[in-house]
Amino acid sequence: MMNSIVTSETSGTPLLRIRDLHCAFKSSKGSSLFGPRPLIHAVNGVSFDIQPGEAFGVVGESGCGKSTTAKLVLNMARASEGSVQYRGQELTDLSDAAWKPLRQKLQYVFQDPLGALDPRMRVLDQVIEPLIIHQQHDNATRRQLAEELLHSVGLQSSQLGKYPHELSGGQRQRVVLARALILKPELLICDEPISALDVSIQAQIVNLLQRLRHEMxxxxxxxxxxLSVVRHLCDRVAVMYLGQIVEMGPARQLFLPPAIPIPGR
Known part of the structure; x- marks a missing residue:
């Protein structure tokens, strides 16, 4: 890996500010047969800003801490140290009640679309549900907004009454996106959203994200x-390794051929 970090924070007030973020948990195995269990530092001092309207990518090998970092932002995992701020508001110490209104502005898209959807609910009902939970609009308006958004992400009217298992993987991911976007969030966190899809479908979802990003x-x-997906989609990129950010900078700069050959790059 690189032994130097390319730092590139843009000017202006960030939408999301992460400073010296840590997440450690005890290993399932002790250091000896009866010894204490060692701490595993899944995230170890991560810091970055994301500006409004920016697409910020986090890349790294499996187990490097990138998904844990994403979950720490939405309090799906607990930080042991550090700060996560959304528009200047600290998120790490909020109660569940205080989180509810923020859920409208910060949404998460999971890797497995089938696991993220309720198998007992029809597609349209699943996209309407967040509006009911947050008590937005009347029933007729909810249905209209959900239908329009599902059409916008590429689903046909004939598919809106189906259950998740009746759709393809790409179609299910479009439903997950529509469900996340129905509340008109400011920040969309996408955690490996295309890794479970075929290559041809991956390109469609990435292009859809690019379009929705600019339209919304x-x-x-x-x-x-x-790396190829992040290079196409993101403005800036952070590279994680063993829980730390080891490189960060504009995507166009980060993916330039290195002046000195680097193993693995």
Missing amino acids: GLTLLFISHD
């Missing part, structure tokens, strides 16, 4: 191990 003014935190 979205800010993206995009987690991936696929």
Whole structure:
């Protein structure tokens, strides 16, 4: 890996600011037969900003801490140290009740679309549900907004009454995106959203994300191990290794051929 970090923070007030973020947990195995269990530092001092409207990518091999970092932002995992701020508001110490209104502005797209959807609910009902939870609009308006958004992400009217298992992987991921976007969030966190899809479908979802980002003014935190996808989609990229950011900079700069050959690059 690189032994120097390319730092590139843009000017202006960030939408999301992460400073010296840590997440450690005890290993399932002790250091000896009866000894204490050692700490594993899944995230170890991570810092970065994301500006409004930016697509920020985090890449790295499996187990490097990139997905844990994404989950720490939305309190799906607990930080042991550090700060996560959304528009200047600290998120790490918020109660569950205080998180509810923020869920409308910060949404998460999971890797496995089938696991993220309720197998007992029809597609349209699943996209309407967040509007019911947050008590937005009347029933007729909810249905209209959900239908329009599902059409916008590429689903046909004939597919809206189906259950998740009746759709392809790419179609299910479009439903997950529509469900996340129905509340008009500012920040969309995508955690390996295309890794379980065929290559041809991956390209369609990436292009869809690119279009929705510009049409809806979205800010993206995009987690991936696929460098080509991140290069196409993201403005800036952070490279993680063993829980730390080891490189960070504009995508066009980071993916230039290195002046000195680097093993693995």
